[in-house]
Amino acid sequence: MNKISKRLFSIGLSVATCSMLVYPVLAEDTEQPVTTQVEEQATQKEYNLQITKYNGDGSPVTEYTTFTLPSNADEKEFYQYIPTHFIPDGYEMLRDPMVIPVYKIDENTWALCIQKKSTEENTEPSQTTYTFNLTIEYMYEYNKTESKTVTIQNYVPGTSVSQYIMDNCVPEGYKFDSCYCEHNGTNEEDRDSYVLYVYKGMMFQYQTYIDGKVDETIQIGYIDHEATDEEIKEKIATNVSTEYDIVSIEESTDGVWRVNVVPANKDNEKFTLIINKDGQETKSTITISKKDQKDYGSVYRYIKDNYLPDGYHVDY
Known part of the structure; x- marks a missing residue:
């Protein structure tokens, strides 16, 4: 059975390459087999971009624009493309330890936070070390967490700690979900504390049909990439409200699971x-x-x- 491997809100087909080997009919003057290769190009998709500019006095100005990337582009491509193409001269990515300068708002919208560069007369900020406590929450894995102390070498005050965590603290084999500062410390013994959420495996999508009427909202979940269809069904079932009884859970042709429910029997x-x-x-x-x-x-x-x-x- 097919596994669900596409990401949320990326509805376009992945780039698929198929090769077929064509052999001519045997004859005295036979030709060598001819290999032809056909590529299906990924469709282009337009995305919205919200740009927040912080001026020298700290006041923000928000602008909006659009950009185009392949519909099957992964998040890493967005993180690379947006800063490269949308930071104007005289600006740089926002240096705020509480803010990730590039982030996703929804399936069609991304955000970029930038600030004016320091003037040439200003001295360069001194580099130092910055130590904080980090708790890693492993999403969709029963009761699994990890706590450790992290030290950033050559830290420039004001730079984004959340961005550093996203780039350097995600465990191998896992993907970044979100990060936030849980506690601001006031001394060495009471350090700043951050929480990092990560997940592993593949994403699945499902829609609920109540008495045959569809709920337009597409729900998502994550599960181990080796999970069977039955395990995916069990995972979906745990998310169904107790107000309903499950009639069936079926995989649709578009890869979105259909959950058929009826109002719960009080018995x-x-x-x-x-x-x-x-x-x-x-x-x-x-x-x-x-x-x-x-x-x-x-x-x-x-x-x-x-x-x-x-x-x-x-x-x-």
Whole structure:
């Protein structure tokens, strides 16, 4: 089955290259096989750009423009393209430890924050070291966090710490989601503290259909890149409101999962089921009717009889 690999709001097709080997009909004067290659070019997409300029007195002026990039461009291309093409002479990226100078607002809009360069008469800011506490939150991974102390060498006061974290502190194999300053310290023992959110794996998208009527909002989630379709369905099910019962979860031809629901039956109850199998935890949402609870005598007996993997027993 196909895996969902496209990013949120990037609806265009990825660049795909296909090769086909053409052999002529055998004859006395046979020719060598001819290889032809066809490339499908990625479509271009127009994006909005919000530029906030901070003048010498610190007052901001906001301007708007547009730019074009391939529809399948990844975020790294945006971070490189925007500063290269939209910082005018006399300006530089905003040096504010609380602000990321280039960031994404929504699927069609990006933002750039810039400031006037220091005048030639001003002396260059002194370089020093800057130490802060960093907590890394691993999104979509059950109860996984990491805390450490980070020191920036040759730090120039006023430069963006958030930008440094994004460029240097994202663990290998993970992607940057967001970063913010959680606490401003006042002395060496009480350092500034930042929180970095990262995620790993692939993104999936889904829409909810209530009694056949679509909710236009496309929801997103992330899951390990090796996850099966059944694991994706289980992940989606955990996000469905308890006000609804799931009828089915199906993958559409455009890669967006369709979640068919109906108003919840008051005779049903939803439970979060966590199974620890060989040290690996899986989490899912299950529905048990009050009748089944009565027939089995307890929720525990129902789960044991219907969800215990073959060959395993409950570890008391």
